[in-house]
Amino acid sequence: MPSSHGSRPQTAHQASASPTARSHSSQATIHWAIVGGESGPHARPMEEAWALEIRNQCKKDGVAFFFKQWGGIRPKSGGRTLRGKEWNEYPPAEKRLAASAA
Structure with missing residues (x-):
């Protein structure tokens, strides 16, 4: 699907967040936020308020x-x-398909 920025297809932009990335600022349009705490023997706890703020x-x-x-x-x-x-939301199918084709 062509975008308004020429002949390149639109792609899904994803932001994956962890406790070390407290906020995200970007010029890109984000279509999907994946949020989760760290795992492993040295995992730091994640605060509910932080996850709720992003949600x-x-x-x-x-x-x-x-x-x-x-x-x-x-x-x-x-x-x-x-x-x-x-919370298992995904971006719209057309954005996922364009991203996989890019």
Whole structure:
């Protein structure tokens, strides 16, 4: 699908966030935010308020939000629910298809 910027197809832009990346600012339009805590023996805890802040910003801006994990010693240690819900949103199919073709 051509974009308004010439003949290049639109691509899905993703932001993957961890506790070390407190905020994201970019000139690119973000279509997908993947949020999760660190895992492994030296994983640092992730605060719920931080994950909620990103989720709320995504909802406000119409960005797909995917909550990957709370983190811990093992990736599945803390589970995947944020306020009782699994967040498994993906960007629109046309943006995913354009990204895989790029």
